Amino acid sequence: MGAASNATYLGLDLSTQQLKAVVVDDELKVLHETSVQFDNDLPEFRTYGGVIQRKAEPHVAVSPTLMWVKALDMILDKLRVCGVDFSKVAAISGSAQQHGTVYWGKGSRHQLQNLDPNKFLHEQLAMSFSVAHSPVWMDSSTSEQCRRLEDGVGGPLKLAEITGSRAYERFSGAQIAKIAQKKPEAYAITERISLISSFAASLFLGDFAPIDWSDGSGMNLLNIRTKDWHQKALEACAPDLRDRLGTPTSSYSNLGPLSSYFVERFGFDEKCRVIAFTGDNSGSLVGMRLKEGDVACSLGTSDTLFLWLNEPKTVVEGHVLCNPIDDEAYMGLLCFKNGSLTRERIRDTAAQGSWQIFEELLDSTPRGNFGNLALYYDAQEIIPFLIGDHRFNKANDEISRYSSKEVEVRALIEGQFIAKRAHAEDFGFIIGPHTRIFATGGASTNKAILQVLADVFNSPVYVSEVANSAMMGGAYQAKHGLLRDKYSFDEITKSLPEPTLACQPYDDADSIYKPMVLRYRKIVEELLAKS
Numbered sequence: 001m002g003a004a005s006n007a008t009y010l011g012l013d014l015s016t017q018q019l020k021a022v023v024v025d026d027e028l029k030v031l032h033e034t035s036v037q038f039d040n041d042l043p044e045f046r047t048y049g050g051v052i053q054r055k056a057e058p059h060v061a062v063s064p065t066l067m068w069v070k071a072l073d074m075i076l077d078k079l080r081v082c083g084v085d086f087s088k089v090a091a092i093s094g095s096a097q098q099h100g101t102v103y104w105g106k107g108s109r110h111q112l113q114n115l116d117p118n119k120f121l122h123e124q125l126a127m128s129f130s131v132a133h134s135p136v137w138m139d140s141s142t143s144e145q146c147r148r149l150e151d152g153v154g155g156p157l158k159l160a161e162i163t164g165s166r167a168y169e170r171f172s173g174a175q176i177a178k179i180a181q182k183k184p185e186a187y188a189i190t191e192r193i194s195l196i197s198s199f200a201a202s203l204f205l206g207d208f209a210p211i212d213w214s215d216g217s218g219m220n221l222l223n224i225r226t227k228d229w230h231q232k233a234l235e236a237c238a239p240d241l242r243d244r245l246g247t248p249t250s251s252y253s254n255l256g257p258l259s260s261y262f263v264e265r266f267g268f269d270e271k272c273r274v275i276a277f278t279g280d281n282s283g284s285l286v287g288m289r290l291k292e293g294d295v296a297c298s299l300g301t302s303d304t305l306f307l308w309l310n311e312p313k314t315v316v317e318g319h320v321l322c323n324p325i326d327d328e329a330y331m332g333l334l335c336f337k338n339g340s341l342t343r344e345r346i347r348d349t350a351a352q353g354s355w356q357i358f359e360e361l362l363d364s365t366p367r368g369n370f371g372n373l374a375l376y377y378d379a380q381e382i383i384p385f386l387i388g389d390h391r392f393n394k395a396n397d398e399i400s401r402y403s404s405k406e407v408e409v410r411a412l413i414e415g416q417f418i419a420k421r422a423h424a425e426d427f428g429f430i431i432g433p434h435t436r437i438f439a440t441g442g443a444s445t446n447k448a449i450l451q452v453l454a455d456v457f458n459s460p461v462y463v464s465e466v467a468n469s470a471m472m473g474g475a476y477q478a479k480h481g482l483l484r485d486k487y488s489f490d491e492i493t494k495s496l497p498e499p500t501l502a503c504q505p506y507d508d509a510d511s512i513y514k515p516m517v518l519r520y521r522k523i524v525e526e527l528l529a530k531s
């Protein structure tokens with residue numbers, strides 16, 4: 001099957017903290033894999049976790065757009081040094097952090113279409129962006145724009161019914177509205193607005209790439225049933241926005257030939273095709289080959305739960321996105337902002353910065369943690385809308401610290417997963433005898449953490465051989481988009497091994513965690529009332 005038996009596919013994941021790339025063979029087996037860490041490999045941009053946040057504006061989170069361009073220059077050189085034969089690559093696709101927006105200035109399309117193969121991309125595109133720092137998904141500074149957007153379309157429930165979500169601060173619509181209001185001159189000279197996924201596709205295409213339906217579902221602007229922009233939402237955000245966004249497209253669209261820049265600079269075949277890029281959670285769904293009834297838990301900078309939906313639904317919390325594999329289907333998504341950075345904080349304070357000690361401490365405490373329950377929110381959490389650390393003892397008194405480090409470690413992990421179960425059930429997810437949890441992301445390599453996940457959800461936890469499902473999803477989508485006319489996604493991915501069972505829940509798990517979920521709801525209700 002495939003374009004040719006020696007065809008390879010290039011998949012990328014432009015995530016919050018790093019750019020990752022993988023080359024797979026025609027059977028989708030990994031041949032090469034590498035990454036560029038923004039903080040360490042591109043220190044000149046002075047990011048922390050790939051993002052710039054200033055104490056004076058704690059709710060603002062941006063990333064230098066040019067940092068992502070330079071990371072692409074670097075990662076292709078790293079792949080070349082790894083010995084990748086670019087001439088065999090039949091198609092390219094990828095994933096990227098959702099919701100962030102890139103602002104292409106006047107004349108940038110011409111620059112994209114006329115790149116000089118003797119120069120780095122970052123040299124040639126240094127002046128191409130009308131907004132140098134892209135707002136990213138960790139930003140929560142747009143509550144005012146959210147209210148205006150909801151009012152403009154008839155309220156939060158109406159917006160959720162049409163676009164799959166009520167207004168969220170990190171979503172692109174509110175972020176674009178803020179740029180148009182606070183930087184009108186920059187907005188006026190903006191020729192195109194991309195998501196970070198379609199921005200990455202644009203670099204490979206050598207032209208503006210369309211926004212795909214799945215990542216476009218994270219903007220509060222796309223009607224997820226008609227797959228077209230919702231005019232009232234566009235008008236509630238910024239003037240003349242439709243032309244700046246372009247026409248959205250299916251998430252496995254074959255966009256066109258690879259830019260000649262890459263053919264001449266790296267030796268790609270001129271027949272290599274660019275397939276639409278999508279959001280990282282949609283890419284993870286592709287990479288995990290998620291099926292109806294399964295739940296995916298991605299443990300990365302953000303923690304997300306997502307599942308396959310055959311039909312859209314209106315939700316007051318969480319999101320419904322167009323499905324990246326099947327144009328007629330959807331996916332449900334719950335995003336928890338305080339993921340790996342919070343786990344790293346507690347690892348540093350309670351486990352001397354060592355994951356091994358962290359695991360030992362976690363393993364040394366009983367399920368239920370002696371009745372202690374805690375919530376840790378370094379940054380403004382999305383669900384629930386809370387911030388700060390909130391520790392509770394067995395008597396349900398809020399306390400400032402736990403006496404032991406092992407209690408603190410278990411309180412963090414149990415609290416994160418209990419919250420996920422509570423909000424997944426609110427979303428309508430029913431945990432049953434056939435439920436399978438598929439774990440991915442950095443923390444999915446930590447067995448002790450996965451055991452807590454299995455216990456809290458009272459379900460078996462499976463892992464794929466490659467922890468980075470968003471990156472693998474890019475590679476799978478490259479072949480899927482190239483050969484979709486001949487083969488279905490299942491046919492294209494059938495050669496892949498089934499995920500591995502990582503752990504099963506203990507028999508007493510549900511009797512411990514079901515009551516803790518109820519306790520979590522009560523605690524959150526009281527904290528929200530106070531805040």
Ligand SMILES: O=C(CO)[C@@H](O)[C@H](O)CF
Nearest residue numbers: 097098137280302304335
């Ligand atoms: O905001 C999110 C999803 O809605 C996050 O998972 C980002 O996509 C992480 F990059």
